[in-house]
Amino acid sequence: MLRAALTAATLTLASLVQAETKVPTSQAEISLGFAPLVKEAAPAVVNIYAKRLVAVRESPFQGDPFFQNLFRDFGTSRPQVQNSLGSGVILSADGIVVSNYHVVGMATDIRVVLNDRREFTASVLLADEANDLAILQLNEPESMPYLPLRDSDSVEVGELVLAIGNPFGVGQTVSSGIVSGLARTGAAAGTGQGYFIQTDAPINPGNSGGALIDVNGDLIGVNTRILTRSGGSNGIGFAIPANLVAAFVDQAKAGNKRFEKPWAGATGQPVDADIAESLGFSRPGGILISALHPESPFLAAGIAPGDVILAVDGQPITSGAEMIFRMSVAGLGGTAEISGIIGGQPDKVEVALIAPPEVPSRDTVVTSRRSVLPGVVVSNLNPALIAELGLPLKEEGVVVEELGEFGSQVGLRVGDILLAVDNTRIEEPKNVEEALQAASRRVSITVERGSRRVTLRFRL
Incomplete structure (x- = not known):
């Protein structure tokens, strides 16, 4: 009995020594720990610190339980610096990095910190809020460690995975789990869109943009969000599949500033x-x-x-x-x-596989200073604009693209379909400028908003 135990211990020790020099390749080696795998993969996962300027409205009614909701848009708008913290993954030796849009979107200053404490500034090559992905380029990169992308269609439920990121800003952290679901759509993740790999590897705030890797050290997804009631990990995390990341990288290298996805119509x-x-x-x-x-x-x-x-x-x-x-x-x-x-x-x-076509050609009008609502941008609807604004396919007519100086104050919203101004029917963009110039002191604007018809009334 003692001899058998000593033999088993010797074999285990030998396996441990071997595991220190290579990535685990068998179930027996995996059971001994993930240290060799982490040692290879962690250098390619980075911490990202981003700053952005946001307009903050200072209202004298702030904190009042009644008036702060009635006068939400009242007060002076002031720029304020907002900091965000997240993670990213290096995808190539020349410093291409993927992260989440909600980490770096609209950032004015991005600082990327490697596991070995080297720091680089970075610029955004391509960002897409709908898919919550952003591709960055490190400025003046050296030869960078990076993770290879795996075909995410080959991922199976039950595979062992590691999530690497910077949760709660405490520094780089590794958590383990399995792939607990595939083909999870936005409804499962608490949003209206998206397509995800689900994992029970703990993902917490700050892990966003970090790596979800398999036991070979290949990237199978980018951690993006969790389903939680407490704000921390409850064992239901979601990652954007590597195949979509690859499509983003291809478009970023082609010079695209926004992600163009095929249009189904x-x-x-x-x-x-x-x-x-x-x-x-x-x-x-x-x-x-x-x-x-x-x-x-x-x-x-x-x-x-x-x-x-x-x-x-x-x-x-x-x-x-x-x-x-x-x-x-x-x-x-x-x-x-x-x-x-x-x-x-x-x-x-x-x-x-085509982009949404500009058919008919977009006719855009910006209302002049002579109109009652200057600076409002309107266009005739076509498939490209329908896709851009997320409108139903059946929509046609003239749509509001930008609100100008006073549009939001009178109740206009981006995506509103303009039907009439006073008694003038809106059939093409130039009608908007003509009607707003000829408007009476009591203005009435009728719009279609979703499935509702809304009439906005205001006095000059």
């Missing part, structure tokens, strides 16, 4: 159990197309309302967010294979 709803039964499907899955824009590439490929999209490039989909994710990973300029029930039969079609 389609709306639909997930096929749940009830819809599946009504369609005669054996199980739920896919998206039932309910509407298509006249310029939609899906319409051009022969897809019609009532068809069901089941897969994009061979990958099954269950939501609109998942479909857009698959198209975004494929990238602009090519095609995607769409599989589903098309025209009542199982079929596959090739759909062009």
Whole structure:
């Protein structure tokens, strides 16, 4: 018995010595600890300190339980420096770094600190608030340690993972867990959009933008948010898949300042159990197309309302967010294979991956100083503007892009569809300038806002 125990101890010690010099490659080695893996991966995970100027309104009613809500926009607006702390991951030897938009978005000063305490300034190459990703370039980088990107479609539930970041600003920290879910959409993460890998590896404030790596040290995702009631980790964290990160890097290197994702020009709803039964499907899955824009590439490929999209490039989909994710990973300029029930039969079609078109051409008008609302920017709607403002596909007419000096004070909002000013019907952008110049002292503006028609009234 003693001899067997000594033999086991000797084998364990030998394994430990071996594990100090290489990344774990077997379950036996993994069980001994993650130290060799962390030693290789941690240098490529950085701490990010960002500063941004924000306008803060100082109101004399601040703190008053009644009047502070009534006079929320009252008072003087003053610039104030806001600091943010997060993490990032170096993706190439020349200093390309990925982080979250909410860490570095709109920052005026970005400082990146490596694990070995070297510091670099950085500039934003590409940032996208909707996907909460930003690509940075370190200024005057040396040869940088970096993490390779793994094909996130090959990730499986149950894989061991490590989350590396700077939670609560205490310094670089590593936590372990498993992949606990795939294909999590924005609803699971508490937002209306996105597509995520779920993990139970503890992720806390400050971990945002940090690395989620596998046991080979490859990056499978960028930690972005948690689902929590307390503000700390409850074992439900979300990471943006590496395949989308790769698409961002490609566009950043191509010189894009904002992320351009393919436009579907389609709306639909997930096929749940009830819809599946009504369609005669054996199980739920896919998206039932309910509407298509006249310029939609899906319409051009022969897809019609009532068809069901089941897969994009061979990958099954269950939501609109998942479909857009698959198209975004494929990238602009090519095609995607769409599989589903098309025209009542199982079929596959090739759909062009295009940016939302400027058809008809955008006609933009800025109201003059002679109008009652100077500086308001309005344009005729087209697919590009619909996508930019997140409006329903069916919308048409003239939309508010910027509010000018007094637009917000009279109740206008970006995305409002202008229907009439006083008794003048708005059919094209130039009508807005004409109507606002001719407005009476009691002005009435009718807009469509979402599914509601709203009338704004004010006196000059």
